[in-house]
Amino acid sequence: xxxxxxxxxxxxxxxxxxxxxxxxxxxxxxxxxxxxxxxxxxxxxxxxxxxxxxxxxxxxxxxxxxxxxxxxxxxxxxxxxxxxxxxxx
Amino acid sequence: xxxxxxxxxxxxxxxxxxxxxxxxxxxxxxxxxxxxxxxxxxxxxxxxxxxxxxxxxxxxxxxxxxxxxxxxxxxxxxxxxxxxxxxxxxxxxxxxxxxxxxxxxxxxxxxxxxxxxxxxxxxxxxxxxxxxxxxxxxxxxxxxxxxxxxxxxxxxxxxxxxxxxxxxxxxxxxxxxxxxxxxxxxxxxxxxxxxxxxxxxxxxxxxxxxxxxxxxxxxxxxxxxxxxxxxxxxxxxxxxxxxxxxxxxxxxxxxxxxxxxxxxxxxxxxxxxxxxxxxxxxxxxxxxxxxxxxxxxxxxxxxxxxxxxxxxxxxxxxxxxxxxxxxxxxxxxxxxxxxxxxxxxxxxxxxxxxxxxxxxxxxxxxxxxxxxxxxxxxxxxxxxxxxxxxxxxxxxxxxxxxxxxxxxxxxxxxxxxxxxxxxxxxxxxxxxxxxxxxxxxxxxxxxxxxxxxxxxxxxxxxxxxxxxxxxxxxxxxxxxxxxxxxxxxxxxxxxxxxxxxxxxxxxxxxxxxxxxxxxxxxxxxxxxxxxxxxxxxxxxxxxxxxxxxxxxxxxxxxx
Numbered sequence: 319x320x321x322x323x324x325x326x327x328x329x330x331x332x333x334x335x336x337x338x339x340x341x342x343x344x345x346x347x348x349x350x351x352x353x354x355x356x357x358x359x360x361x362x363x364x365x366x367x368x369x370x371x372x373x374x375x376x377x378x379x380x381x382x383x384x385x386x387x388x389x390x391x392x393x394x395x396x397x398x399x400x401x402x403x404x405x406x407x
Numbered sequence: 408x409x410x411x412x413x414x415x416x417x418x419x420x421x422x423x424x425x426x427x428x429x430x431x432x433x434x435x436x437x438x439x440x441x442x443x444x445x446x447x448x449x450x451x452x453x454x455x456x457x458x459x460x461x462x463x464x465x466x467x468x469x470x471x472x473x474x475x476x477x478x479x480x481x482x483x484x485x486x487x488x489x490x491x492x493x494x495x496x497x498x499x500x501x502x503x504x505x506x507x508x509x510x511x512x513x514x515x516x517x518x519x520x521x522x523x524x525x526x527x528x529x530x531x532x533x534x535x536x537x538x539x540x541x542x543x544x545x546x547x548x549x550x551x552x553x554x555x556x557x558x559x560x561x562x563x564x565x566x567x568x569x570x571x572x573x574x575x576x577x578x579x580x581x582x583x584x585x586x587x588x589x590x591x592x593x594x595x596x597x598x599x600x601x602x603x604x605x606x607x608x609x610x611x612x613x614x615x616x617x618x619x620x621x622x623x624x625x626x627x628x629x630x631x632x633x634x635x636x637x638x639x640x641x642x643x644x645x646x647x648x649x650x651x652x653x654x655x656x657x658x659x660x661x662x663x664x665x666x667x668x669x670x671x672x673x674x675x676x677x678x679x680x681x682x683x684x685x686x687x688x689x690x691x692x693x694x695x696x697x698x699x700x701x702x703x704x705x706x707x708x709x710x711x712x713x714x715x716x717x718x719x720x721x722x723x724x725x726x727x728x729x730x731x732x733x734x735x736x737x738x739x740x741x742x743x744x745x746x747x748x749x750x751x752x753x754x755x756x757x758x759x760x761x762x763x764x765x766x767x768x769x770x771x772x773x774x775x776x777x778x779x780x781x782x783x784x785x786x787x788x789x790x791x792x793x794x795x796x797x798x799x800x801x802x803x804x805x806x807x808x809x810x811x812x813x814x815x816x817x818x819x820x821x822x823x824x825x826x827x828x829x830x831x832x833x834x835x836x837x838x839x840x841x842x843x844x845x846x847x848x849x850x851x852x853x854x855x856x857x858x859x860x861x862x863x864x865x866x867x868x869x870x871x872x873x874x875x876x877x878x879x880x881x882x883x884x885x886x887x888x889x890x891x892x893x894x895x896x897x898x899x900x901x902x903x904x905x906x907x908x909x910x911x912x913x914x915x916x917x918x919x920x921x922x923x924x925x926x927x928x929x930x931x932x933x934x935x936x937x938x939x940x941x942x943x944x945x946x947x948x949x950x951x952x953x954x955x956x957x958x959x960x961x962x963x964x965x966x
Contacts, residue, residue: 333524334479334531341482365488366479367514370528373521 320389322382322397323356329405331375334366336404341366343399349386351396356381363396419582419607421626422593424919424964426643427559427602428620428632429579431613434551434562434569437537438544446503446543451493454503454542458535459484465553480531484539489514504543511536554578559619563611565592575599580621582628584611587853588891597894598676600915604628624965646963650918654684657910657921659903663929666909667917668724670889677716680914687724689837689911690889691716693769694731703765706772713776717784724785726837726887726911728816729769731755731789750851755790756800756815770807783811787837791815794828801832816889818842823871826878833884838875838907840890844868863892864945869901873940876906887911896923896964897952903929904936919964926957 328336344351344363352360353369356379361368363382374380380400382393446454462481466474483489489510496506515532518525537549551560551569554577562569564585570592573581580602586592588605596603602623610628613619620632620640629636657667668689669680673696680688696704696712704712717725732754746752759766770786777784786809788800797815804813814835817823823843826836840863845852847868850860863869872888879886887909892898894916900923902910910920927935935952942948953966960966 330524334528335475338479338482341486345485345487362488365486366482367486367532368488370525371517371521373523373525 319383319385320393322393323379324382324397324400326374326376326378326380327401327403329376329403331378332369332372332380332400334370336400337366337369339404340369340396340399343396347384347388347392347396349384349388349392351382351384351392354381354383355379415630417582417604417607417610417613417628417630419604419610419626419628420588421623422588422597422603422605423600423623423915425580425600425602425647426620426622426624426636426640426965427579428618428637428640429557429559431561431615431617431619432552432554432558433547433611433613433615434560434565435541435547435549436563437533437549438541438546440504440508440540441544443502445505446507446540448497448503450543451497451503451506452490454507454539455484455490455493457542458538461548462538468553476531479528480535483532483535489535504540507539507543508536559621561610561613561619570595575601580604580623582607582610582619582621584608594672594913597913597915598679622965643963643965647918650922653918653921653925655921655925656686657924659924659927659929659932661928661930663903665903665907665924666724666887667921668726668887668889668909668911669914669917670911671716674712674715674719677719681719681723683914683917685914685917687720687726688716689724689726689887689909691725691727692731693728697730697732703768706768706775709769709772710775710779713773713784714779717776717780717782721780721782725782726785726787726814726889727773728837729756729766729786729788730758732758750845755818756788756796757790759799759803766803767807770804770809774808777809777811784809785812785814785835787814787816787835789816789839790818790842791829792819792821794825794832797822797829798832801834816842817871817875818846820847820871823875826875827881830878830882830884835885835887836875836879837887837889837911838872840868840872840888840892843871843890847871859945862945863890863895863898864939864942864948866940866942866945866948869905869936869939869948872902872907873905873936876902879908880906885909894920896920896960897935897949897956897966899923900927900932900935900956901939901952902936904932904934923956923960923964926960931955 341364351363353363354360355372382396384393459481462477466477466481469477492510493506497503511532515529518529541549554574557577557579559580560578561582564583578601581596582604586605593603593605602621604626607628620629620636657665666686668687669685670690671677671680671688672692786804791797801813812834814833816839817836818839822829844861844863848860850857876886885908888902888907889911893910894912896919899910899920935955938951939948942951
């Protein structure tokens with residue numbers, strides 16, 4: 319299954335606002351996407367509540383995974399989103 | 408004030424002095440689950456959808472931090488994990504309302520256990536729960552509705568989160584059916600200068616959109632007031648605006664200066680007060696910082712907060728009160744659960760007997776903040792009973808490196824009676840009239856039914872204020888008042904007449920007190936003090952002072 323590992327770019331980590339933006343983007347992707355902290359168990363990336371429970375801080379590496387015809391494109395987009403400092407936007 | 412025949416009046420307890428007329432916007436409490444659970448299974452997903460859509464619409468109409476919070480809350484209502492959990496519970500036989508309640512509770516538990524930024528989102532999760540459950544049960548939307556026009560917010564009671572979420576520019580007044588004059592709603596309304604009436608029994612019967620007159624000075628809410636009331640409201644708000652424009656330093660007509668200071672509890676209060684014509688802070692209640700913590704804040708956390716507050720008033724006077732916990736302000740990490748008489752037990756300064764490091768850390772944090780900001784804050788301890796306690800506190804403060812004045816609060820009759828001894832060791836005193844009344848009159852502050860005994864006009868209470876002020880005057884030290892009574896313009900005259908040198912109050916009360924002082928000479932204040940002390944009852948005392956006061960002041964402040 320395609321995966322992307324990315325370090326969280328938001329200054330305050332994956333708190334409500336970045337988690338909301340990720341969940342919205344993952345929900346709109348049209349295929350199931352999971353997110354996990356390195357070594358942790360994956361959760362649905364479209365659920366901002368579950369994403370927040372990862373409590374990922376700035377610089378923490380997370381693993382995005384998806385399966386489907388469009389998976390690579392979707393994962394690239396989501397990884398790019400997480401790498402940005404969403405607290406600055 | 409004349410009212411029309413069909414008018415209905417609700418009597419409560421007023422906070423502030425304003426009179427406003429406007430339409431009612433009702434805020435509803437969070438729904439409780441009915442015995443049979445409630446809601447139709449087919450409505451589960453649509454209920455979540457309606458809540459998510461309403462919040463999204465509100466988020467796009469808002470901006471800044473509020474838009475972010477609303478957007479995140481909308482996303483919670485749209486959350487697939489939350490919806491799946493609720494649906495699973497419905498399939499297992501729970502009613503939809505129960506299922507939503509418990510599904511949210513699972514996330515609340517997870518977030519609370521995680522602490523930090525996650526725990527701060529629990530309020531939003533609960534608001535999603537309340538909204539979806541209300542949708543399922545066909546109830547009114549909980550919380551404060553968005554205000555399209557300036558309105559009078561009417562509620563059974565307001566949670567701190569509701570109060571914090573108010574769009575202040577559109578709130579004419581706040582009326583609650585429950586709550587008390589020293590509760591958080593009243594305190595926040597006082598700080599914002601919004602007229603407020605609490606404990607207005609039956610007021611929830613007034614329908615949304617009905618026009619009411621709220622008179623904070625009289626503590627009344629009148630339904631469908633007649634045109635004369637509209638005119639009076641206009642006149643009073645114009646008078647209030649004129650008073651607020653006077654930014655001169657506090658003084659009597661003949662130039663006797665009386666510092667007018669603000670009571671604050673948070674960094675936000677400090678910034679709000681710093682922009683206003685006050686001469687500093689007479690009471691910084693540091694316990695507000697501690698109240699919601701499960702553990703004591705670290706020294707670094709305290710240094711950061713104190714530095715921000717001191718920095719906001721650089722140059723101005725700031726009186727910091729050390730932790731006043733216990734009694735009506737229990738702290739998770741410091742209050743003993745088995746305290747039988749909390750008001751008479753280990754509270755305020757007495758905490759040093761059990762957790763001395765709490766005070767030492769606080770004083771050290773304050774000393775570091777003073778150094779960082781280049782200020783010398785005044786610092787005082789609450790609930791001092793003896794001169795020995797005062798001496799111990801002063802020594803601890805000096806050891807911690809504090810160089811500004813170190814004083815104590817006078818709230819216990821023993822300290823008032825022996826103020827002379829206390830002032831031999833303390834640089835200043837500040838009289839807390841609320842607690843002084845409680846302890847002088849042996850009356851629990853939280854007992855609404857005994858409120859007449861807690862009246863700060865009780866001659867016995869004033870006698871102790873007089874004793875304290877006299878002792879301070881004899882050694883030329885300052886004696887301030889930082890209780891409720893400093894905010895009462897008539898009482899302010901009496902206090903100044905008794906020799907009180909500064910008055911600290913909620914920001915909203917300052918203009919009226921400034922005006923009352925400026926309209927009377929020191930001699931007149933002394934006459935008022937004598938009249939109040941000579942009275943046999945609290946009512947007589949107030950009436951006597953009112954009769955002596957400038958009629959123009961009495962009329963324009965609706966005293």
